[in-house]
Amino acid sequence: MSIEIRPAAPDEAASFRRVMGHAFGFDPNEKTLDRFHTLWEPERSRNAYDEEKMVATLGAFSLQLTVPGAVLPAGGTTMVAVLPTHRRQGLLRKMMLSHLEDVAEREEPIAALWASESSIYGRFGFGTASNAIDVKAPTAHAGFHRLAPAPAPVELITSDQARAVLPAIHDKLRPTWPGMYARNEAWWSGRWFLDPKSERDGATSLRYGLASHGDGYVIYRQKERWTAGNPNGEIVVSDLVAETPESWSGLWSFILNHDLAKEVTANLRSSQDPLFSFLAAPRRTTLRPGDGIWVRLQDPVKALAARHYSVEGELVIEAHDPLDGRVHRLLLEAGPEGASCSHTDREPEIVLDLEDLGAVYLGWSRLRTFARAGRLSGDHQALARADAMFSWDPAPWCPEIF
Template structure:
């Protein structure tokens, strides 16, 4: 079937968004969320497949900067709103959009493309690798206790409306973002995302609430959450549904969690996206009563391999020749020498030298943020060591102390 693939025009926005609504079940997007998407939209970076006047395929790309190991904020295309109409499946529409999109990202000079996947099996064939994980928690706060670090008693917590606290929360976010790979650096307009609060997204809970942590008059942390009242006969079983939580120091962090555990008429604290190395897992008295579940988070695609590998820092010096397979973006395929000095700075150049590690661009994407080890990938048969010792050297260099994490979708 013939369709027309082209960059979105401003007048096509509503039809384009309608295609996405249908692809994700046909439930209308709330007016508040639609307005937010419209404000964040970058039509010049969005693609649509059209069958006559009907939009049957969509793919967008936000202008992001993402924290990488070492704290640098690297330009990255935030791939979003990818859909194909159910009437036009298996006709090559997705492949053609991915092809055009990665060509465009390369032309924009962005070395990375990143996305969160509605279905994890889709994007591997286009060179994306699962680079971060996220943890969901359902904590029995009636039975689990917290071990509080020194200084917690010095932290004051106070309520504020999410809107009034927005600037203070964003200031905290800006300070914590460089410390964790995978965290997007907020671009103008994105500060509205954490406070977008349509009733349809509350799962029966309260309007969004906010509590700030303060020390010596300075805001040192924040948490936003919904409350979902509940009763089992005469026994209160309310749920605290945490949306965002960030803090500048351990005491402020613990003070916020203590507040959440102590909210009257509740017995559960629930979180749907926390880092897998979240410190709360070391503060709780019984992790078995926290119902920890881990799932895939952000997928990373190296668009310009050399530039991407040079943009991050490394944990240890290394000099290794990589033989990379990349069928979808063949400009990345071949041999690359990655050389990292004692300060963690890297150069990555084409070479004719003998390869020492063999892998695909998917594995490089998975390992790029430091959360997936090359050694683990080799154990799965996805990375091959061609020189004895090369795997251990490269795996150490790529690793990080802090697990990568993306605190919100896009």
């Protein structure tokens, strides 16, 4: 076996998708090939070839990712797939090393990904930087709390109308939520408006609702279902975001009050979604927590200096990169207005794996939680100071898998 790692040529989309289909278990759909071309960045991919035949893929999106107080260029690691004939022979590791070199050359301080399995990426220095909650809410218990604001009315709009207004709403809101990333026109088009039948899972085409103040929207589907003659329908929310409490309340109230729907499914929600404060009986909802995006600090100095921090403070941190054994001993001087970070010879107050620094980077995980689990060392006061500095409101939320 002679393996070469290299970017794909633009005309290799079919081979790329064939490998992905074998690894993930789907048949590539010719109808979505055009969309694939508009989103794929072949020059960023790092794929494995065995005797000139593509046998493994690793793609990357050039993301603009919100981090606390800033928006950063980030390498969005994606479409990682190894043919079953070539698994566990080190191809992922080889592709990942080449991809991260590319991320460094592009001066992207961080890389981010969604993981198919949570046990794969820690060894490459990625930490779970946000969580994502899958919600099932029974409409029979959708009454709102007495303190919930009056819901803003919602207007149903066509997909053409949605194309005209949704991107601006998203662009206004995404810089306020760490974990969200920019959607360019091709992304909106391919991911949110193309809506091929093969991706509807038996539900309707996408519906679009706009909060009357124009500061929030919902994208959803309906599933018609009857059980023993009785309505048992479902509403499946794909995207829902708003700026004001009234618009949040309006959109959730609209979704929860569909006749003939027994249940609302909304995946990848924020743990701080106002829905949980609106419901008078939140205990009636079923929540399944999962990991959201994973972050690796490719350039820890640049990444730590780029974000903002909840409180003023100074820290000396030593982070060990499990990928190449490199040790970064860093002095961080930071606060709500910004930060500076540099290498230092000072004694570290906290020593940790780069994975766990990635996990706290967006403001969700806590170092003291890792310390209690024995994953890192540090004196209690420094850990408390670090947690106060790194934590962020709102908690990071990435509502879309890439």
